[in-house]
Amino acid sequence: MGTIKIHNLSFRYDGMPSALFDQFSLNIDESWKLGLIGRNGRGKTTFLRLLLGQLAYQGQITANVKFTYFPQAVTDSRASTATVLRQIAGLDESEFWQIQIEMDQLQLDDEVLDRPFITLSPGEQTKALLAVMFSEAGTFKLIDEPTNHLDGAARDVVADYLRSKTGFIVVSHDRHFIDQIIDHVLSIDRAKIQLFSGNYETWKAEFDRANVAEQANKKQLQTEIKRLDTSAGKIKQWAGNAEAKKSQKHYQHQGHVNMDKGYLGHKAAKMMKRSKNTLKRTETAITEKRTLLKNIDEKPQLTMNYQRPHQQWLLQVTDLQVIQNGVILNQPITFELKPGQRQVLIGPNGFGKTTIFEAILGKSDLIAGGGVALNPTLKISYLTQNFEHLQGAIESYAQESGIELADLLNMLRKLGFERSAFSENLSNLSMGQKRKVSLAKTLCEPANLYVWDEPLNYLDVITRQQVEDLIIKEQPPMLVIDHDQDFVQAIANVPMIEIKRP
Known part of the structure; x- marks a missing residue:
C-alpha cells in the first residue's frame, strides 16, 4: 500500500x-x-x-x-x-x-x-x-x-x-x-x-466547536497577554535595578551593608540570573498565547451598502425569451420582483441564464420575445462572472469603481484577506482572492437591488457562509444564479425559476 x-x-x-x-x-x-x-x-x-x-x-x-x-x-x-x-x-x-x-x-x-x-x-x-x-x-x-x-x-x-x-x-x-x-x-x-x-x-x-471555544477564550487570552506584557516590563526594570546595584554608590547611604565589590557583584548576578529566567518564561508564555489567538479563523459579520428601496415594484418580466447568434435559448419566463424578494434562476449551463440577466439590465438586442420592465430609479449592483482578468493596484481598482479605498480594504479583511495581499498586483492573486475583490466591490457600492451571477465561484466555505448569513440578515432584493445547492436553498424566498430549452 x-x-x-x-x-x-x-x-x-x-x-x-x-x-x-x-x-x-x-x-x-x-x-x-x-x-x-x-x-x-x-x-x-x-x-x-x-x-x-x-x-x-x-x-x-x-x-x-x-x-x-x-x-x-x-x-x-x-x-x-x-x-x-x-x-x-x-x-x-x-x-x-x-x-x-x-x-x-x-x-x-x-x-x-x-x-x-x-x-x-x-x-x-x-x-x-x-x-x-x-x-x-x-x-x-x-x-x-x-x-x-x-x-x-x-x-x-x-x-x-x-x-x-x-x-x-x-x-x-x-x-x-x-x-x-x-x-x-x-x-x-x-x-x-x-x-x-x-x-x-x-x-x-x-471547526465550529473549536472556534466557539477559542472565541470564548479570546478576551481572557488578551487580558492575560496584557498582564504578562506588564509583568515583562517590570522584570526588565528589576533587571536594570540589579545591574545598578553592582555599584558601591548604590549602598553608600546604608550604614551596615557589606561594601565588598565581589560580594555586591555576586549578589547582583544572582538577581540578574533570576530576572532573566523569569523574563524568558514570561515572554515564552506571551508568545504561546498570541499563537493561540492567531489560529482563530474569525468569521466576522459582513455588511453591505444596501439602501432599502422605497419603490413598490422593482422588476416585471413577462414571457421573456433571449437570443444569441440567431438562436433562441429558453422557453418564455414570467416573474416579478418586489422589495425583499430573492429570485434564483436555475438550469444547465448554456440555457441562457446569464443572457437573461444581461437582457434585464438593458441589452434589448438580446430579447427575442416578451418584455422587461425595470424600475428606472433603482441603483443596481451587478456582480458578473468575469473577474479572472483583474489586474493593477487595489488603489486603482477602488478609484475606478467609485469606492473609498478604506471601505474596500476593510471589507476584504472581513472576507479573510491577509494584509500582505493588499500590495499585490491583482493579476497575481488567486482566483478566490480575485473573486473576493469583486464581491467586496458589490458589497461596498450603494444599491437597492443586487444582481449576482455565480457569486460563489472559487470562494472558500467560510466566506460562503458569511455571504449567506449576510443575505439572511439584510433581506435585500436579489436576482441570483448559482449552482451551490445549499446556498440557493437558504437564500431564495420565492419559488426558483428553472430555465428550459424552447
Missing part, C-alpha cells in the same frame, strides 16, 4: 512576511479521498504544486505513487476532443477505449469526441479531463476545484463518479459536493494544519 510522506515541509513565496507551510509533517495513504479545505490564499493549490515538484521547498516529500493533476493543460483547444484527450493521456487510438469507459461513467457521450475541445461546455470539458485522469491506473490524483462553472446536474454526476473512486486530493468549496465524496479532511487554518477522519460535516462540526 502506497504512502505519501511529508516531513518538515517549509515554503514561502518571495516577499511573503510569513511561511505558508512551516515544519509541516503528514502521512497520506494512497487510498484516501482527501478534501483540502481552507480560506482563499492559504496555500491549497500551492500544496498541490509542491506535491507535483513544481516549487522549491525545504523538507522532504517522498511518495511511491505518481501524481496527476486536474485541470490538465490543453495545448490546442481548437483540435478535436479526441485528439486533445489522446495527447494528454499519451495513448494511441487502439487504447482510447480506456478513456471511453470513464466517459460512460461520467455520462459524456462519444459525440463530443469529434467536436473541437473549445466548443464543449464547461461541464463537458470537466468530465472529459476527469475521464483522462482516471483512465491512468496507479496514480494519485490531485483535483483542483472541479466544480467551478458546473451546473447542478453536472455536479451531481461528477460527485457520483468520484464516490466510486479512491486515491485523490480534491480542492472544492461546494459544501454539498465535497461532503459526498471524501473520507478525510486536511484543513489549512491560520496558524496550523489539521487532519480529520470524516467528511465535510465532520470537519465543520469540529
Whole structure:
C-alpha cells in the first residue's frame, strides 16, 4: 500500500512576511479521498504544486505513487476532443477505449469526441479531463476545484463518479459536493494544519466547536497577554535595578551593608540570573498565547451598502425569451420582483441564464420575445462572472469603481484577506482572492437591488457562509444564479425559476 510522506515541509513565496507551510509533517495513504479545505490564499493549490515538484521547498516529500493533476493543460483547444484527450493521456487510438469507459461513467457521450475541445461546455470539458485522469491506473490524483462553472446536474454526476473512486486530493468549496465524496479532511487554518477522519460535516462540526471555544477564550487570552506584557516590563526594570546595584554608590547611604565589590557583584548576578529566567518564561508564555489567538479563523459579520428601496415594484418580466447568434435559448419566463424578494434562476449551463440577466439590465438586442420592465430609479449592483482578468493596484481598482479605498480594504479583511495581499498586483492573486475583490466591490457600492451571477465561484466555505448569513440578515432584493445547492436553498424566498430549452 502506497504512502505519501511529508516531513518538515517549509515554503514561502518571495516577499511573503510569513511561511505558508512551516515544519509541516503528514502521512497520506494512497487510498484516501482527501478534501483540502481552507480560506482563499492559504496555500491549497500551492500544496498541490509542491506535491507535483513544481516549487522549491525545504523538507522532504517522498511518495511511491505518481501524481496527476486536474485541470490538465490543453495545448490546442481548437483540435478535436479526441485528439486533445489522446495527447494528454499519451495513448494511441487502439487504447482510447480506456478513456471511453470513464466517459460512460461520467455520462459524456462519444459525440463530443469529434467536436473541437473549445466548443464543449464547461461541464463537458470537466468530465472529459476527469475521464483522462482516471483512465491512468496507479496514480494519485490531485483535483483542483472541479466544480467551478458546473451546473447542478453536472455536479451531481461528477460527485457520483468520484464516490466510486479512491486515491485523490480534491480542492472544492461546494459544501454539498465535497461532503459526498471524501473520507478525510486536511484543513489549512491560520496558524496550523489539521487532519480529520470524516467528511465535510465532520470537519465543520469540529471547526465550529473549536472556534466557539477559542472565541470564548479570546478576551481572557488578551487580558492575560496584557498582564504578562506588564509583568515583562517590570522584570526588565528589576533587571536594570540589579545591574545598578553592582555599584558601591548604590549602598553608600546604608550604614551596615557589606561594601565588598565581589560580594555586591555576586549578589547582583544572582538577581540578574533570576530576572532573566523569569523574563524568558514570561515572554515564552506571551508568545504561546498570541499563537493561540492567531489560529482563530474569525468569521466576522459582513455588511453591505444596501439602501432599502422605497419603490413598490422593482422588476416585471413577462414571457421573456433571449437570443444569441440567431438562436433562441429558453422557453418564455414570467416573474416579478418586489422589495425583499430573492429570485434564483436555475438550469444547465448554456440555457441562457446569464443572457437573461444581461437582457434585464438593458441589452434589448438580446430579447427575442416578451418584455422587461425595470424600475428606472433603482441603483443596481451587478456582480458578473468575469473577474479572472483583474489586474493593477487595489488603489486603482477602488478609484475606478467609485469606492473609498478604506471601505474596500476593510471589507476584504472581513472576507479573510491577509494584509500582505493588499500590495499585490491583482493579476497575481488567486482566483478566490480575485473573486473576493469583486464581491467586496458589490458589497461596498450603494444599491437597492443586487444582481449576482455565480457569486460563489472559487470562494472558500467560510466566506460562503458569511455571504449567506449576510443575505439572511439584510433581506435585500436579489436576482441570483448559482449552482451551490445549499446556498440557493437558504437564500431564495420565492419559488426558483428553472430555465428550459424552447
